[in-house]
Amino acid sequence: MANFRDIDERLSSLSAHRTLLAIRNAYLSILPYVIVMAAVTVAANLFHFAGIDTGIAVYVSHLARYLGELFPEVILLSLSWSLNSHNRIRAPAVMLVSLPVFWILCGWDQLYAEVGQQTRSLGSTIAIYPAILLTHTTFKLFARENTRSHPQRVVMSQMITFNLRYVLPGVIAVMLAIVLRFVFVALADRYAQDIYALLVDRIPYHLEVILFVMFLQVLSLFAIHGYATMLGVFEYLQNKSDVLGLPSPEFFTLYATPGGAGSVLCLMLVMLVVSSRREYKSLARISAPLTLFNISETLVFGIPLVFNLRMAWAFISVPTINASLAYAAMSMGWVAPPPNSVHWAVPYLISSYLAFDGVYLPSMLLQLTCIGCGVLIYSVAWRRYVHRERSSKDEYPVFPSRNASDSAFGDDALDIVLMEENVSRWSRIKQADRTLKWLNEGQLELVFQPIVDVRTHRIKHIEALLRYRDAQGLLHPPQFLDVLRHHPGVMEGIECWVIRTAAHHVRQWNEAGFSKRLFINVTPLFFSSGNVRRCFFNALNDCPINSLGIEITEQALLEDLPRTLSDIKLFQSMDVQFALDDFGSGYSSFNYLSQLGVDFIKLDKTLIDNIHLPRQASVVESVYQLCRHLSLQVICEGVDKDAKEARLERIGVTLMQGFLLYRPMEAPALETLLRQEQHAAGSL
Template structure:
């Protein structure tokens, strides 16, 4: 949503310029003011977006994060004289981002203090009081930090980093000016505003020099006010028209191509804020390199070409908004060599930008990044938040399809839980149920979890897993006293490694009708590979609570056989893919080896995917006692399980006992 704001502002500025050129001064003033007002909203929106995003990823209260970061941004801007003189609003991109990030970090630390915790289990009054205290402490802490930083900067840093006095006509000072301007833009500071005195002085020198040239034949200076506009600022600072053309012609990411098409007209008029924030270039260590290198190289080439007489010096002052090629023609009073030289500079810039952009383009095709999800799925407000943020930066827009799929799930149906019984082969008794998430469309059709990849891509597996856990233990309440009743829940690696996972799981189970011994957590080999030390600690904590831990899908994926000796699992679930190969001798031999390896751990062994008598007979020969599969039961709802007499609720159990009595 922020990118359109930048586009609106820049289009308004363009229309204002064209209206002024056409003699419509009143239209120009009105539209120009709208453009300025809209443009000045951009740092504020950026502050809100970053605060919202950090709050989402760190699970902070968004109201506190947004209000505090905005307050800090305005207060510090006022104190540091960073309020725009044109529109009385803060207008510093770097401070916008910094204030939001630091505020969220401080809120995160304060929220960890037990006295200020926010929980659904607290009363509204307690949560409100804690929220107010979090805001007060956060504001006080962050403002104190900024004011102390100001004192330190003024006392120790400022005397050392005074901007040098630059000679506008000097080759070396011109090169330094271009470098400083690029560095400032790369961290979100408007280099034109900071160095406006240099450009103002250069403009006066240029006008006087060109007047002397026309009147007295004085030699024209090589460096003029338009020298930077027409050679190092084509498309905007950094010669970003070269970057736009790179995106347009060479990008494999459709989002980059869409961005290029949207901003091309603006780049032709040397307006590049949408590019700087859309790619992004600002705060991007990859793109900052060519962003600095291209204009510096163009400066050297243009200066050298003018010095040796390859192109004539600029002899007429033109507006910075005149498009490249046309600008060279007009500024040299009809020279055809200068426009051709500008085209060559643009092509040269594309060659420099290309390898860096290619790296960004490759990253964007597989970059993972997401919530106002309603209670039909889970009670969280992060999906639309992160999803909208992903559309702010095209390098994160590769998640767009995943976002659309998740949003479609919201409007077209709801999640439901099904349970697949696990059976003791010896007694034919049901000994547990694996909880499986399904999607039910509005017309009642049940679909498998095809959406898991999208949730994972958007970083939403923790929310989805906790929704499953919470609903599973609550739905199981009527069956908690059934003999041998136990549910097994598969949890993704992202969720297990989430900070506070064990604590959250403990709270959910403790507040349910189930005991810890009635809940089993299934993890995969992928988790063991991701973080062995942390996983071992989490497994021990779960088992200390009384929860069982099962290794799911054993025999596939990473083939981490060594991990069997390092972790104490309560159950090992052999994957269905090994059962599918039992029709060959090699498959049977391999399956037997996997069973033997599993027995070394002294854990229960359960085989998934049993569907035929032949499969069951072979499993029984190996002495495997527990199975799960269509041979016995398909996944069903709890109501269907109860209707088939597979489990009894507390009400039906009392009724049955009454009949027997």
């Protein structure tokens, strides 16, 4: 069970990968095309059924056929753009090259002669994603920006650079496609007939159809458009049914998949009736018009169902069971095979009406039976899914990859999400992934702000602060930490990085003769995570005695107060000092102040901002006197004005920190400051 849950969480985290998001965005962005294609197709079917053959009817029929034939190309172009949308020059180039690559892999007429229809169909089966993979990989290898080159060195002219980055990979991709096509044709000529004969003779037709339907759902579960990808297999089954005089495989669109992939019409009904959460009902209502036309993308990517193991068994089993029921009903003579071909976009019941040239009750009852079967299965799966979702402590886990840049998100990625909760979810996952990228690429940095003894004007301690550096080289506070609290795995990595980096600086300062205690800000994970604790123990072993301190917040204390107090005593026995940070900004309960056992209390900036007012000054003085009686040292943060410093000195505060004294600075600047202070002390 634990292994299944681990696989489930890791697959769920893959749905946040840039490639999967690009595929999702590509399919969602072509929904207008799909809607128009479905509407035109339904209109063409209605004209044909009514016997209307006017000019408009012929035009609509031709338009429906052309839209259907162009559908694979539309998918290809959309995927090519979405996968390369972060590069406005590369994206159009990849789109232009992917088309001839796709046509070549499908079986371009000029490349070979006298190749049978079966070979061409099997070629189209594997064409879409190999074309994208081949083109995208080639451009990624050749069109990489050289960010490390010196800006003043001209390596080559812009024209040569452009040719190497965009023209050369395009030519290579087309040539590789031609080679692959010739290899495929040669293999097909050598083995296609034997394989075809083997399949016709050895595997029962009904089993092939059911496996075909099941495999379509598996592909959709992994964000691959199954029907467009498996078109060749469909045509093979069509030919086999004609040879053997069996029902056409088109029956599965009539009965097996109401609502499209995964029979999501059944899931939509379950969400409308069973779901108690408003966002799921809203998603079902938004998806209803499209689902009626068997367009499943809104639900598949909205929940999402892709890479969702908890819903996978229902997503695959409902169409498979429906196909089995439908084939059994036709084999037993309960329902006649449909005499007419009906497009997949025609809504349920209407499709039965068109398939049998009128009302045929057995077919409509079979359709309703399939819907009922799907609703029954999905109701069980959906209840379990929602229950597991509520009970999960970490609802949206993200697992760091070895190469975080591979899963980084493009800033310009189109993010079409229909639920408010999913908007928050994708935002959190995107921020977590970017943070991992910054961490691996060294864009997260530590800066240091001294804590000064105002009596001697010397640096007493130092606080390490986390920052990230943007593309312009500017440092910013880590506002993303509030988002990452949903991802303890990511937070563990960041906290361990901060501890290791801080320990590295402490060792450097000690070797240079600077003996200062460095305080590290930690989260509640410091006390609950075994990985973070081991990381800190290792840092203690590598650092001099009395060189590390920990700053904790009231929130960290209140997570598990008895355990936290026990851990504080343990670390204090190892010469680690503790400071309670931001006192006065949170609960600030005096009830547990005497129990804490910390060494310092850091008064928050909000507590001393109005210290010029007599009432506020009295509050600060009372807190200071209380801490003195409890043998707690007081540090005042946010000292940015001379008047504040003077007023705090009159109260008796000696340790201060703020912009008036020193701003946060990078390590080289701090080392220079410490060296100057050491030199000044030596000259006295």
